[in-house]
Amino acid sequence: MSGANQTREVVRGYHEARFRGDVATAAALVGDGFSFRSPLMSSDDATGHLAGITGFVQVVTGVDLISELYGESEATLVYDVHTATPVGTQRTAEHFRLVDGRIAAIMLIFDATPWQPMRQLMG
Template sequence: MTRAAPTTRATVRAYHQARFRGDIPAAVRTLAEPFHFQSPLLTSDSPHHHLSGLDSFLGIVSGVDLISELYGESEAILLYDVHTSVSAIGTQRTAEHFHFTDGRIDTIRLIFDATAWHDVMRAVTPP
């Protein structure tokens, strides 16, 4: 582990915990400008836009279990299960890759199987 890894860990943990408790201002404080987010469902170049649907998402989350975490000087990876109340989704295994610039998260890549999410999103999105 490098000397920077403890700071990387503290920042990623602060973001992860703030995000899953719905504390958008605390989550945004860990993010850099410029910022880029990418997932199978959406992309964003704005910290606020990236977190704009958080309340709706957390409305279906019943728990999160952190499985593994890996930290380096300028990157980190979390692997976790998101438990949802949506039967079509159930438990979503998720990997999240973070990249850092000057001690803040500048890029997040969220990786998961979005197959069930596409059906759910079509069901709740008006035509």
């Protein structure tokens, strides 16, 4: 399997597992030394990042994939996340870096402004 095809398999597998709340499958695709960065939070280990998936997917009502770009050891997905929150639909870009066929880093890019009032209410 070529590098870009393997990257696609890993990243799409993670993306699909995460949005169906399948933390075990998502975790199996994440490698050692994992880091996650977004406008609202960051984590330097897979455990911290994966712990938030279950709660987040409870408010997700759908995901529409807009674009997928794959390389040998990186990928970028652009998608709309539809939520049952006042935010509604959130346009998101997500960049993945892979090392040895597993996800080593994720950078999530979105406008965090609509999430601020809810974040303040949740403490």
